[in-house]
Amino acid sequence: MTDLLSSVQAALGLPHTPIALTSEGALPSAFAVTELASASIAAAGQATAGLLLEQTGRLPGLSVDRRLASFWFATSLRPLGWRVPPLWDPVAGDYPSQDGWIRLHTNAPHHRQAAERVLGQAADRAAMAARVAQWKAHDLEQAVVEAGGCAAQMRSWNEWQAHPQGQAVNAEPLVHFLSRHGDTALPWRGSPARPLAGIGVLDLTRVLAGPIASRFLAGLGADVLRIDPPHWNEPGVVPEVTLGKRCARLNLHDAADRQVFEHLLAHADLLLHGYRADALERLGYGAAERQRLAPGLIDVSLNAYGWSGPWQKRRGFDSLVQMSCGIAEAGQRWQQADKPWPLPVQALDHATGYLMAAAAIRLLAERLKTAAVGSARLSLARTAKLLFEHAPDGTEAALRAEDPDDQGLLVEQTPWGPAHRLRVPLHLSGTPLQWDLPASDLGAHRPQWQAL
Template sequence: MRDDTAPTFLSSTVSAPAAYFLREIWQAVGGDPAHLSHLTIEGAGALPSTFHVTDLAGAAVAAASLSVAELASLRQGKFPAVQVDRRLASFWFLTTLRPQGWSMPPLWDAVAGDYRAADGWIRLHTNAPHHRDAALAVLRTHAEREAVAAAVKQWQAAALETAIVAKNGCAATMRTLAQWADHPQGRAVNAEPLLHRSSTAGGDRPHLPLSAGRPLQGIRVLDLTRILAGPVATRFLAGFGAEVLRIDPPGWEEPGTVPEVVLGKRCARLDLKNPDGLRTLEQLLARADIFVHGYRPDALARLGLDSTRRRQLNPGLVDVCLDAYGWSGPWSGRRGYDSLIQMSTGIADAGMRAAGQDRPTPLPGQAIDHATGYLLAAAAVRGLVERLQTGRGCEIRGSLARTARLLVSGGNQPDDTEAPAPEQPSDWSDLVEQTGWGPARRIRPPVAIADIPMMWDLPAPKLGSSAAAWLADKA
């Protein structure tokens, strides 16, 4: 049960739900509670939801920013103040990009969405062609929404979910909070820590570059993540100077999300099934400081890059891994996305009931993804802090399902909660970003750290637009 008592070390501007979330996140990343005294979260309003989504947004952004401030304090000798704007944090949990003269592609494939089955609701996630093919093969129909809806009605929701997952597709039955709590996977996830963290033998303390104004400048981040939590984490790291190199396979595209999440990064392609591609990845990994990956747990092992091999290549590595449904239980390793997690864990059902609707009512935006992204970013930077202090590397594992549990454990939001003030052009950055798709503006960063600007050195590029090499190796 949630403890609503705000810790005395938090600023009085932090709401009780945000204080709870922040305490849980900061403890999960191994942070010193005393550092919370340097933080304020300001602003009014909350995104419409039965859950405290805006409080989670503010707390997650705050924890990641506090970790950057802690890293900076190692160079500065003092801990800089951190200020988070909860309204802007809410916007960053939705979308930051404001195209100028062009439009973002649709976020969802034409087949993706919620469907009424014979006994309830199920969500099909079909954005990736192979996931769409799996669902259509089970339903024995073509990629037309009305035909899919008619086919789904012939199935029991849980049976259809099982059949699609068995075909390596992605689907989720809508369950209630109580049903998820009683489900074997729900019980397993709820018994897990918010993050799994362990130290690994590293050696001598490294001499990592520490810039007073850009604390992550010179830090190399190898990014093997896709939609959406991992890219949010690495986008945050790039905002404080990290060199982020994202690797995608040949032909992979995410037209509805890539312009949003590749800000500040370079993007390359490697075929990891090719020995040369795998060799290049190993060379990159050996010189990385942080490795963020969202492959299914056995995928890297099948490539010969399991945890032991990664540690051989780079003993001091901060190794950050993400999955969907948790690291234990019968669904560990199961494919999943934010929208599916919300269906499985009871969030979409609770939203439907609270709003008096007759269909699944999810959170505003992909809030579980975003929160998990900032949680992983906080853990990664704290891993750097501990590496500087001890020389040891670390392994960090998070999951969308466990972050969903954190949100639900924060309780329900009052029905009469004031909405944030509407977005205004003054909320946009003054800079015009020349993305790979055309000019755009961004929502201003949601955090201010004393004398440490959050800014990105590179505009959002198209996937595969850079070489698979660290910048110093190209010089």
């Protein structure tokens, strides 16, 4: 059992029992990325095993393949004869400023527009680089954020520790559980093979961390309904993260769509949301209103920069948090590179997603057992602190390269073409992770629960 896994178990209130981690090797990084991948997936599996023990009296065996876990933290999808659209917008990325590096995140059209309102329109990276070079990094970060965009100055870990937001994140738990109130008992409608069957998960998350959580829950049999606004798209990740889900669209500024949303919320067992800290409040669906509409609702949420401090409402993504909190700077020194050096995968997103899933399952188990309804909060920045707290072994060899045996036998018929998935890294005896639906495009389904 690793120290990192012990920290995760403690944060989730899981037993400090060893979990078998198979295969050898690690992703090359200044940080323990493979260990984080293994520990976060193991924690989600252990939470599931605990739920099954309480409901069936049997504790399933549990193991995690470290190598496959590392691969899943990049992508699980292997298209057959087609390609996933590019992940990054052409001008997204790291740029040298007058006094250091800054990252612009421009994948969403309105985020690119915000950056270009500050910097001027840029047809390509060269044009953008010329504009960024005229700014100091801190001033540009502030200007882009104030324009409604997403940017992050590269800071060292020590600089982050001195920053008010770094200090705020340090004071937060990795998983902040909040106990709310009791409700009527919730019957278990699952089985050892599909432990979350009958559980309705309303998914208001985007891009990676939250969708990773709901994908895991769908693999255990949950009815996951993802809701997006009318024009939102994230083509580079949709084929990866919509596996097992139904995806619908609603405009929460429209009265008729709000009525549909409130009906969905009232009949949900679990809400996952990853908007900025005040976003649902501004839509009229703050915590008190959600509790009024759905008294028994389990609520699990994440944001980028934590739930306290001056940046708690700041837009952010994994790559930006890596720049802000010192990961990219530490990687640059480790690699002896002349530019920021991020993690080899978007590990903050993936790990936080599995920790969200574990927290949701822990809360669901408590709801089934005692009728208590609770909530949990997580953040990418707090997961980053976990990485800094646990140095890598440093002696492990590189992971063995992927081979055809790593892919599952099933062919997933997606709207973009057929594909394989990599074999699942989590083995839970009697409870295979399996998805009833292939990946689908956003807005492909009606906004309704299967059972209603």
